[in-house]
Amino acid sequence: MVMNKRSIIILLATLFCSICIGQNKQISNAKGSSKRMTQGKRSISCCINVEIAKIKSKEKPLQLTKKPYKQGSFILDLGTNHIILRNGKKGGKIKDDYVSEWLTQVDHDDIKVYGLKKDKQLYFLMSAPIEQATGLATNITKWLVIDADKKRGYGFNSLSENANLFYLKDNTLRSTIFDYSEDFINNKDYDNMTWEVNYYQIVGGEKKLVKSFVSKCECY
Numbered sequence: 001m002v003m004n005k006r007s008i009i010i011l012l013a014t015l016f017c018s019i020c021i022g023q024n025k026q027i028s029n030a031k032g033s034s035k036r037m038t039q040g041k042r043s044i045s046c047c048i049n050v051e052i053a054k055i056k057s058k059e060k061p062l063q064l065t066k067k068p069y070k071q072g073s074f075i076l077d078l079g080t081n082h083i084i085l086r087n088g089k090k091g092g093k094i095k096d097d098y099v100s101e102w103l104t105q106v107d108h109d110d111i112k113v114y115g116l117k118k119d120k121q122l123y124f125l126m127s128a129p130i131e132q133a134t135g136l137a138t139n140i141t142k143w144l145v146i147d148a149d150k151k152r153g154y155g156f157n158s159l160s161e162n163a164n165l166f167y168l169k170d171n172t173l174r175s176t177i178f179d180y181s182e183d184f185i186n187n188k189d190y191d192n193m194t195w196e197v198n199y200y201q202i203v204g205g206e207k208k209l210v211k212s213f214v215s216k217c218e219c220y
Contacts, residue, residue, distance in 0.1 A: 061114035076146070085124075099146075111128040112128070123147055125144075127163065136180060140159065157179065160178050165177070172203060174199070174202075177200060179198060181195055195216075
C-alpha cells in the first residue's frame with residue numbers, strides 16, 4: 001500500500017499523541033502516589049510526636065556537627081567504609097555487620113550524628129537516607145547506633161528521622177521505630193495506610209523487639 005505524504009503526517013501525529021497520553025498518565029499516577037505518600041507522612045508525624053511526648057527521659061540526643069565527632073572522652077571518626085572509635089589512645093575500627101551494611105547503603109553526603117549520654121553510658125546515633133532510593137524506600141531513614149563501651153553497632157530502618165525516638169531508661173537504650181505495615185506493602189492502598197510501631201531495647205548486647213502493633217496512626 002502506497003501512502004501519500006498527508007497520510008504519513010496524520011499517522012505520525014496519531015502515534016505522537018498516543019505516546020504523550022501514555023506519558024501524561026504515568027506522570028499523573030506518580031504525582032498522585034507522591035501526594036498520597038506526603039499525606040501519609042503527615043499522618044505518621046502526628047503519632048511520632050505522641051511517642052516523643054511519652055518519653056520521660058531528661059537526656060536528649062545532642063547533634064554533633066564538628067568532625068571528628070566528640071562526646072565526653074570518646075572520638076568517633078567516620079570514613080566511607082569504616083568507623084573508628086577511640087577513647088583516649090585506646091580504640092580502633094569497629095568491625096560489625098550492622099556497620100558494614102549501613103556504610104554501604106546510605107548517602108554519605110546526608111549523614112547526621114548525635115551523642116546520647118547518661119552517667120557512664122554513651123551511644124553515638126547516626127542517620128542517613130538510603131543512597132539512590134526509589135519507591136517506598138525514599139521515606140526510609142537508616143539508623144546506626146554505636147555502643148561506645150562495647151564498641152558494637154545496631155541497625156534500624158525507620159520512617160522517622162527524629163533522633164528523640166532513641167532514649168535511655170533504666171540503664172537501657174530504647175527506641176520506637178515506625179515502619180510500613182505488611183498489609184500496606186502488599187496492597188499499596190494509599191487511602192488506608194497502616195504502619196507498624198515497634199518498640200526496641202538493647203539488652204545484653206542484643207537488639208530486642210519488646211512490643212509491636214499495627215495502626216492507622218491517626219494519633220492513635
